[in-house]
Amino acid sequence: ADEPLVLGIETSCDETGVGIVRGHTLLADAVASSVDEHARFGGVVPEVASRAHLEAMVSTIERALREAGVAATDLDAVAVTAGPGLAGALLVGVSAAKAYAYALGKPLYGVNHLASHICVDQLEHGALPEPTMALLVSGGHSSLLLAPDITSDVRPLGSTIDDAAGEAFDKVARVLDLGFPGGPVIDKYAREGDPEAIAFPRGLTGPRDAPYDFSFSGLKTAVARWIEAKRNAGEEVPVRDVSASFQEAVTDVLTRKAVRACKDEGVDHLMIGGGVAANSRLRAMAEERCSAAGIRLRVPRPKLCTDNGAMVAALGAEMVARRRPTSGWDLPADSSLPV
């Protein structure tokens, strides 16, 4: 095949990810996570993440190559997340990618983390139509992005003005004593709860509010106050109903704004990515609202939604295919890299 064979390295947060793709075909997706080491702190500790990346990097690269059954010398390029993310964590991946590409004599591509969260869907559903509309929701970001060209032109239409959606899940889980990360646990309890039990606020949904921006900190505070009032009254906190009602408020706002953006921009499909895209209610509600609006929904399987190396390789392969300029050996790790 003459489709590019690319290895991608992702270290922007707490997952050390190494993926290998050939064009739109996923060959390997090796991930080593340090999430357990952060759990007792209730959030990702940057220093701990960087050290864990250093320890896991070489073995994760070797595991990916074994899984893909390809020789490193056959690679067409090495791609790496250049930002945004935790500076020290990014630096480990960027340094490893440079060393690896240099030693192999292969071109290096620094890629944007958010763009690669979108591009990963090519491994699931084939070539993305352009322009692409994407809702990216994770622990670090919540944005609506319009991408006329996934390799070079990704435009933010709006984003959160305070907490990210995943961060809200994590904080509410903490108030409920459910552990970290909170998203998967809340998702699980919510299935047995009533989403209409408690009317929690929908941030920035008024007629004068920015149509594509998000705000979740008011919601988080409202949930915390509601729980506190129950506890002060000596009543039991209905964890399932709180989870379901909170989750309903988040997914209602996310899907409402995403569908509106598609309609306003005349885009007939919507891609949802990032860790929160694993949420079962978000997937179901997006499916309902998109189909009612005639919008085709594209959501990768949960493992490709959370941080991984395959998404970096997917975008790297697209850059090779479109003959985009390679990065120099002085490629910086940029913690606030814009899309």
Ligand code: KG4
């Ligand atoms: O994309 P990701 O793995 O890392 C970041 O770049 O942040 O996303 C992690 C976030 C966490 O906040 C986690 O609680 C959330 O995604 N998450 C979920 C679910 N699974 C993970 N949130 C809601 N429902 C889920 N099922």
Ligand code: ZN
């Ligand atoms: Zn991410």
